[in-house]
Amino acid sequence: MITRAGWGLAAASVLVYAVGAPFGYAQAAVLAVAGLAAVGASALWTLRGAGLDVRRELTPVKVTRGEPAVALLHVRNTGRRRHAGLVARDTCRGTSVTVEVPALARDTARTVSYRLPTRRRGETPVGPLLLDRTDPFGLARRSIAYGRTDLLLVRPRTVPLAPPHAGRRRHLDGLDSRSAPNGAISFNGLRDYVIGDDLRHVHWRSTARTGVLMVKELTDVNLPSTVTVLDTRHSSYDGDDEFELAVDVAASVACAVTRDRFPVRLLTGAGELLHAKGGPGETEEVLDRLAVVERSEQADAPLHALRRAGSGGALVLVSGTFAGLADAAAVRRRFDEVLFVRVGEPVEGGRPAAAGVTVIEVGDLAELAAAWPR
Known part of the structure; x- marks a missing residue:
């Protein structure tokens, strides 16, 4: 060109x-x-041919919103001649990043690093990578595409919170999630025997009937469960920043529960996003799922999600408007503890209240950590 x-x-x-x-x-x-x-x-x-071997590497491939993400550009001169300085152009969510590659002698390699924008949450395509080849006088330029488009996952931010330990029945010695199912006493079903299972839990009648060694699966009825509902209606938020804060709040609550290996259901206006049962590694799954949540004009009101939320345990409803407080109050008798978190700037007229509902109003995550019940 x-x-x-x-x-x-x-x-x-x-x-x-x-x-x-x-x-x-x-x-x-x-x-x-x-x-x-x-x-x-x-x-x-x-x-003429560039004679270059170019490879891009993202580190890390998953990053918290606002934290640094770096791309490493590995360039090797495989041609017969020395390459003068090159200019590489990468694209990340509509933002062009220009990288200068130093001169390369024959059969030498260089690695150049550059920052990627991580202010926006979501799946962020990085690429295509274009390498500009120009003549010594700058009269012509040719852009050559290298490699494929990589994917950077920008996940929501979180703050440490205490999980809302609510349950209708409690042990006198406290709650215990890590001992379940070995320490549990409630029958939940049958499953195939796995090496390491306690032989005292073998269900001999089913084993004799099926010819397969079956064991009783026990669950702890005292495990506190949490339902987290994120309002994803477009009209509930004044802008993208408020919605991003709402996602951060929902992520903080859900991660607080999964880190302690307790079950949590995550619901949005589009339906159930995740049902974590208290297993290892579910905190990462919570962050991955919430990384791609978006506002929608077609999203249902929180009350529709609450109708499918069951009962018992704790309920946390996150919204950008106090209109959702009525939805939380409507189902407060079905849960042991109900918390309503409203994100955004304080509204005129003060904070409304509802019987049986703990109302929290936050403008950032630091305020959430300070106002969260302990």
Whole structure:
């Protein structure tokens, strides 16, 4: 592709010839031909093979919103000639990142790092990577695409919170999640025997009937469960920043529960997003699922999600408007503890209240950590 400087030289060459030729100036023709020849030679220069091996590496591939993410660009000169300095252009969520690659001698390699924008949560495509090859005079440029588009997952931010330990039945010695199911006493079903299972839990009648060793699966009825509902209606938030804070709040609550290996259901206006049962590694799954949640005009009101939420345990409803407080109050008798978190700037007229509902109003995550019940 001819650059702006190349087009300027070509136009100047034509202008010199047009002015000088009628007066018989032979030098005008020579200058015009030389200028056009320089532009043509520059274009041919950029057409030859680059002779480069280029590879991009993202580290990390999952990052918390606002934290640094780095791309490493590995470039090796596999050609026969020395490469002058190159300019690489990468694209991340509509933002162009320009990277200067130093000169490379034959069969040498360089690694260049550059920051990627992580202010927006979600799946962020990185690429395609374009390497600009220019002639020594800057008259022509050729952009060559390398590799494939990588995916950077920007996840919500969280703050440490105490899980809402609510349950209708409690042990006198306290709650215990890590001992379940070995320490549990409530029958939940049958499953195939796995090496390491306690032989005292073998269900011999089912084993004799099926011919397969079956064991009783026991659950702890005293495990506190939590239902977290995120209001995803577009009209519930004044802007993207408020919704991002709401997602951060929901992530903080759900992660507080899963870190202690307690069950949690995560609901949005589109339905159930996740049902974690208290197993290991579910905190990562919570963050991955919430990383791709978006507002929607078609999202249901929180009351529709609460109708499918069951009963018992704790309920945490997160919204950007106090209109959702009525939904939380409508189902307060079905839960042992109900918390309503409203995100955004304080509203005029003070904070409304509802019987049986703990109302928290936050403008950032620091306020959530300070106001959260302990």
